[in-house]
Amino acid sequence: MNQKVLNTLEYDKVIERLKAYATTELGKAACEKLEPMTDEPEISLAQEQTQDALTRLYKQGSISFFGVHDLGASLKRLKMKGTLSAGELLEIAGLLEAVKNALAYGAQRDDMADADSLDSVFESLVPMDGLLKDIRHCIISPEEISDDASSALKDIRRNMKLTNQKIHSQLTAMVSSSSNKDMLQDALVTMRNGRYCIPVKQEYRGQFKGMIHDQSSSGSTLFIEPMAVVTLNNQLKELEGQEQTEIERILSLLSEQASYDMDGLAQNQKLLVLLDFIFAKAKYAKDYNGSKPIFREDGVINIKQGRHPLLDPKKVVPINVSLGDAFSMLVITGPNTGGKTVSLKTVGLFTLMGQAGLHIPAFQGSSLGIYEEVFADIGDEQSIEQNLSTFSSHMTNIVSIIQNAHRHSLVLLDELCGGTDPVEGAALAISILTDLHDRGVKTMATTHYSELKMFALSTDGVENASCEFDVETLSPTYRLMIGIPGKSNAFAISRKLGLDNHIIVHASDQIDESVKDFETILADLEKSKQTIEQEQEEIFEYRKEIENLRKSLKERQENIKEKREKLLREAREEAYRIISEAKETADETIKEYNNLKKQSGKDANRKMEHMRSDLRGKMSRLEKDMAYRSKNRASKKHEPGDFQVGDEVYVTSLSLSGTVQTLPNSKGDLYVQMGMMRSKVNVKDLEITKSVKQVKRENARNEARNSGRTAINKSSSIRPEINVLGMTVDEAVSQLDKFIDDACLANLGQITVIHGKGTGALRKGIHNYLKTLKKQKRISGYRDGEFGEGDMGVTVIML
Template sequence: MESRVLKTLEFDKIREIVAGYCTSSAGRTMIEKLVPVSDFEEVVRLLEEMDEGLAILRIRGNVPMGGISDVRPHAKRAQMGGMLSAFELMEIANTIRASRILRQFIEAIETDEEIEIPHFTAKKEAIPVLTGLEHEINACIDDNGHVVDSASGALRSIRQSLRMQEGRVREKLESYTRGKNAAKMLSDSIVTIRNDRYVIPVKAEYRSHYGGVIHDMSSSGQTLFIEPDAVVQANNEIRRLKMQEQEEIEKILLELSAKVQEIAHELFVLVAVLSEIDIILAKAKFGKAQKCTKPEVNDQGYIRLTKARHPLLPIDEAVANTIEFGKDITTIVITGPNTGGKTVTLKTVGLCTLMAQAGLPIPALDGSEVAVFESVYADIGDEQSIEQSLSTFSSHMVNIVDILQKYDDRSLLIFDELGSGTDPQEGAALAISILDEVHGRGARVMATTHYPELKAYGYNRPGVANASVEFNIDTLSPTYRLLIGVPGRSNAFEISKRLGLQERIIDRAKGFTGTDRGEVDSMIASLETSRVQSEKDAEETHEILLETEQLKRELEAKIADYDAMKEQLETKAKDKAKKIVEDARREAEAVISDLRAMRLNVGADVKEHELIEARKRLEGAAPTEAKKKVVKAKAAPRPLQVGDEVKVLSYGQKGTLIEKVSDQEWVVQIGILKMKLEQSGLEYVKPEKEKQPVISASVRGRDSYVKLELDLRGERYEDAILRTEKYLDDALLSNYHQVSIIHGKGTGALRKGIQQYLKNHSRVKSFRFGEAGEGGHGVTVVELK
């Protein structure tokens, strides 16, 4: 690309902004040389690298690039055998350290599956590993660029001697400042340094008292800085040690410089790679700050910029326009009055093209697309600030002639005010002829003009479209919105009328323009009105479509959540039911095992077929995974009571009511299994012989039947204590001296609670665990008073 075109389209200003985002001087230097490229594959690579940088900034927020210096001059001097300073060596070590931190940062991102960064991975692999040199320099030079004592044994020894000698000199001179005559003979009681030698400030009239060498005097001449004879030799020793120190430091620096010389080429590569990464991240930071996006690119000359704005205008002030051409339409002619924004539109298209071909994001919405051109040419001049004369026309024509000699069908041509600066009729004719020439050779062209003769140019030539910049008659100002397909009009009569020009003058002027001109302006006005209305309708339709799509997505999400929740609840209910049955089955197996043990050990009269029947009844009590139909119980002939036999409809089994929990809930015993069930799922079963009425515990007599054992397995703690209290009262009324409480083994919580209650019961004489034949630790045998 020609440098004149880059300046005309203000690409140089974009480079200055991007350079401000670089963190290294080498990166800024390279950005200042950044130019668009015309190779399609390279443009694709540059944009992909920049897009990876945007992704990294979006995920990680920032990239560690601090501490990078352009150490190539240092490496070059080391190659030539020169000695590097401690500060220069420190810069080399810091740059190597920065590359190591950056490499680790990229490796950490590579393990993150959220983004892929193949281009950054390739850059990382190209970074030379120079950690050894970094450690050697850091072992000799600190962060302030000073050679440390531990750089060599000789340097440590020299500096120790130097500090001791300086201490002696200061001690000797401080004895003078503390002497009895110090207040009279010294200007100040301090020890200072002049010409790298320790001295004391002596009043001029007492100079002979101390003797020695005068190194300096005050501006008034009243104070002399004297090195007394007593410390001259000590100061000489300090000077000698400092010279030795400097010689040893130079020796260390030469050794380190020689090591830099060995890897100078790797340092050149290191700085180049770090600078490339710095440039990529600077482009990404620019795109993030300016709200730019990565465009798609093609080599077919097609441009589609969606809501594009000029990148040098403030974001909140720039008017965004959608511009599309390059396929069926290859030439756009923008007509209309001056100061309407035509030139800004041309620069926006040209600048976005140059930015994309330089690997920069463009100020347009996602989905925008630009073409990669072999060359971009522009002839743009501010007509409002240039005196209209033959020289102006000549300067424009010289530029246009040069463009016509260089362009081809893979060029983008931008003409501002084509044919201006000369006679209107001749200028319009030249503009039409030039447009015919460049359009006929297949170039992509955007041109502006205020000649009325070009308003019909796009209507009788295929591949050409008219356009204009919208003007608001009510506010007498342009809106800067581009209207493709509608030619511009001057609006001179409307503006003059609103500004107060008499209507008779305006009417006379309209008569001079002719009927055809008036009809054309009326047609353009009608087109503008229709265009504005259609765009308004399109925006409203688009908003309704977006709202509908959003509602659809929300509804689909809610349906998906409902289905997931439903499935989760069904699965949870099934798992809970299975767990209840499994727990009951295990408990039953334990009971059956205990019964068998009792039969074997103590000869209990329990039949095997009774055990098998109990197990079958238990298995039949398992709930099915899904109940197709809810069966309601028939109305009972009387209210249900404790001891009634009922049919459990959900399981198809018979059971006995043990306890009423609430008005609508009962504890039912099915075989050896106890369950809490709703009364609506229970059906009263009339016994073959009417049972005796149930007698409550409060009125039970001495002859009432009370079992010798109480089974509390499966009970909650509070319910178990209540049942134990009631059972002991019944047992005492029945004159039992010994009873058994079956609480099971389990976690032991129920057993501990029962035995704690027994300790505090006034009628309990003692209690113990059951013997092997009595149930072991699952039973507590209680002896009553």
């Protein structure tokens, strides 16, 4: 990619921002060297690495590269069998600690997740825990070696400490002595040239034995090393030399150990710098909310809500740009400061960033092409040095672009052929665009020339675009509108700024009618597009609201389903518990009862009676547990005394009608027969629909009215069998109920129900119903058909 276009599109500013996110100097240098690539696999890998690093940042947080330094010089010295300083060895330790941290960070990824492009980088790091441990054990800081680095060093430093103590002890005694008090300038011990001395007055020089090492600036004080400590000072110097020799030996051993892992150190440095570089790209993308672009082989650009990365994110207006699908050339028109150049630069910079492996600040799903070259003629190209005008400078650049551009190039032209005669400039611009278009070069161009609007309208593969301008506020909106050429707003802006209307009218008269009509059409198109976009936004909001409601309804249904399943599960568990308890109670009672039967006497009878009482109590508790309780209450309140056996009632908690079977107990609970179901219900959940007296009165009236006639009619016409084949249980029971009434009136002794064998469900339902009738004394009994009567396919009922 040519350096000129990188500077024109301000790619270097993007790199400067990227460098700020790198931790190490080597990482910053790698960012500085980043340039757009043209090889598709390389670009894809770089984008994938940025995406995977961004995913890790969101899931795991940042990774630390603290301690990574440039080991180039140290590694060269190791290669030459040289000895490293304590500071250089500490830099190696810092690198190895960064390796340790990076390996821990790489291992945090979910083991069940798919492998990403960074796994191989993390796995290639070489841990050197032994070397790291030895360096940290021996070296405290660049200026300090640990006493525990070696036993010899420890002994030397212990002897140095003892010698120091002896020297201080003797010198302290000298300066504290009253006999020496007058000869000393100060009662203190000092050091000169690495030797311990005491300050002696000049006049007592001959009376104080020792070696003179220094004197004060005035010459009145001499710093003398007393003869008594000379030997000790010599020993101390010797020990210091031994200490330095031992330190050099320790550093030599550590350097030798590091040289064995020289290749591993170089590899670790390279990999950590690579990771720092990749995570810098990810951090940058995270800050501007970037996304991974899709690269299309056909070079189609489709940017969704793209934001120029160098503009203030709070003020930048996102744009939608497409190029290379339905059209390969886009001509953008509109007023100055309307955002045309920004749109041009955004497309160009996105292309460079994408091909450099950087995410682009646009919506997910935006696509870019891979271009071998990007050419741009943007900005003021005037050259004072070459004595060229603005037009000449631009034309020199355009000539170079035309000569070098090809099908795999992207060309960006700002204010094409501006700065010259409008008629000639427009003709030249059309000719240049036609040449590029004929050669299949994807091009974006901005212009003021109206002729280029007509060129785009009349040429296949060329599309108009414009930057929206708000005449009311006299300011651009920076929104790019593809498909509509820019309208000239000169008259409207002049009127808004206060120019006399007669001047504007006179200017309007100078314009050809066809041009006026064209401008009117443009205005109508722009207004229509704004209306459509507004309606589309409303539709989008409606769809969003509908989708939210759908999700909410689905969640509510799922919650209801979960609660229902939970209630059913709890009910089954409770029923199972009650049945199990009842079974256990029955089994224990029968067992005990059988044992007591074998005994005789009053004790056995008393125990049996006691067992019956306990059993009744347990059964009463179980009945309470099994009793259905509901939050629904009858609208009409009844007292327990209002109910009689035979009353017809409505059970509000079950929404069923039934007949009272027992009188209420002390708590208001009674049994109600509802079809085939008999259940305990509280009087609060009951409404009396017909009292037993009303039922009896109605029955008596009906019997008196119809008894004679009905009996005669029924006895003459009724057959002693009913066929319910093919009916549901409810249908069969309804038919059978009426048939039994008719048979009773006809004084039949028994009847036969033909239901067939089938699955047995119909037979079972009829038998359950007949059990209820038998309890109600409506029939005396029933049985399956015998051989010759229909076997299990019929049921015989005794009335």
